[in-house]
Amino acid sequence: MTDQTECDRLDRRRRAFIEAARELFVRLGYERTTLGDIVDRAGGSLATVYKLFGNKEGILEVVVFEKASSGATLVREAAEKGGTPHEILHRLAVSFQAHFLDPEVVALVRIVIARSVSDKDFARRFFERTATRTLDSLQQLFADWQDRGIELNAPPHILAELFLGLFVSDVHADAISHRVGMDNSLERLRARTQFFVMGSGVLENKNANISFEGPNGL
Amino acid sequence: MTDQTECDRLDRRRRAFIEAARELFVRLGYERTTLGDIVDRAGGSLATVYKLFGNKEGILEVVVFEKASSGATLVREAAEKGGTPHEILHRLAVSFQAHFLDPEVVALVRIVIARSVSDKDFARRFFERTATRTLDSLQQLFADWQDRGIELNAPPHILAELFLGLFVSDVHADAISHRVGMDNSLERLRARTQFFVMGSGVLENKNANISFEGPNGL
């Protein structure tokens, strides 16, 4: 047997386990899904699970960190399209809402929070890879705007927290209430962007236009 | 034996169980604290636990809902002291921060979120008793202000969500990160109040003074 085929076979198995585990973790939670469930769903055998992931925690680690992404990419994409700060913020709000309210993301957040009680380090790493990085890139965005002469009411890192908080609070509500009376309308989103624009002071720079974010500003 | 003494005895036991359970739930989480732990800590016996609470879930129910309170009282207190809207909002921000960042509250929120996966109804009831009620009273506050001629940038219910969200996002971060790099400074709080004041449009009503909230306005 060549290394190649072996690698492929194992890899397919690995993928199957991960997909099955994610599906089950999301639906039942970590504690309530048993390794037996995962094997039943993915095929393969318990022995292979242990070979590939070491133990149950090992699968969780892989499942969570495969899905956990920061919003840095979203920030970059929204900024690159240019336009007024208000426009950029609105685009960003749309993609943040889509990302943070993805039911799978919310379910994983629930799992991480539950697990954080017994494994603080795990939760912290998750926080780093998601929130902290997103905050950093937002902060940078606002700092860039400041450098280009846009006046803001508060330091960039405070604004970054506030902007992200607009969406995090929804995630939190969703995590607890499981979408009772959740309103994801565009109107509501507009109101939030508007609110942030007013609160941050971006409004007064109405005609500022961020054409394209390059190494040398406008 | 009179009913009175019996009631006292059972009641003391009940209290002891609840205190012990809360202490342990907060420290270890629900799943990881065993009924044996609770009995060890509180004294008494397993049989009595079952007599009083039915089962393990029964204790959780009592522990959580005893501690779960809405912020409605805080809203009323802050409003009753009067002053400008900005002053009222700042007072409210101070007491919200104290309440929501109480480590015991955060720990209970973690437990509720964890449990919400297998018992959605439990989590919804919690949400009702805390967030929904707080939102209602905030909405009422803003609606009152509007009635008194203060102009706002957004409908009261949206503003209520936004104001509460300022603190909920902190709870969420704390729940995941377990207080890594958490900044509870007064400065940060002031920045948030300021942000809300600007965003909501309350700023333009600078000299509005809400003397006292009675049945017949000013």
Added chain:
DNA sequence: ACAACAGCGTAATATCTATTACATCTTCGC
């Protein structure tokens, strides 16, 4: 075709803990 070996399936292990059962002891009114 065959020998080696990686994955498979099953079963055994080992532990943990909610829940129940029961015999003993306390408490408290009388």
Added chain:
DNA sequence: GCGAAGATGTAATAGATATTACGCTGTTGT
């Protein structure tokens, strides 16, 4: 003190599940 109701402590029950062990099977390279 006494007796009964109720609390206590202990032990048994019962079910679940992570983890390990092991013999079997199909694939693969020669």
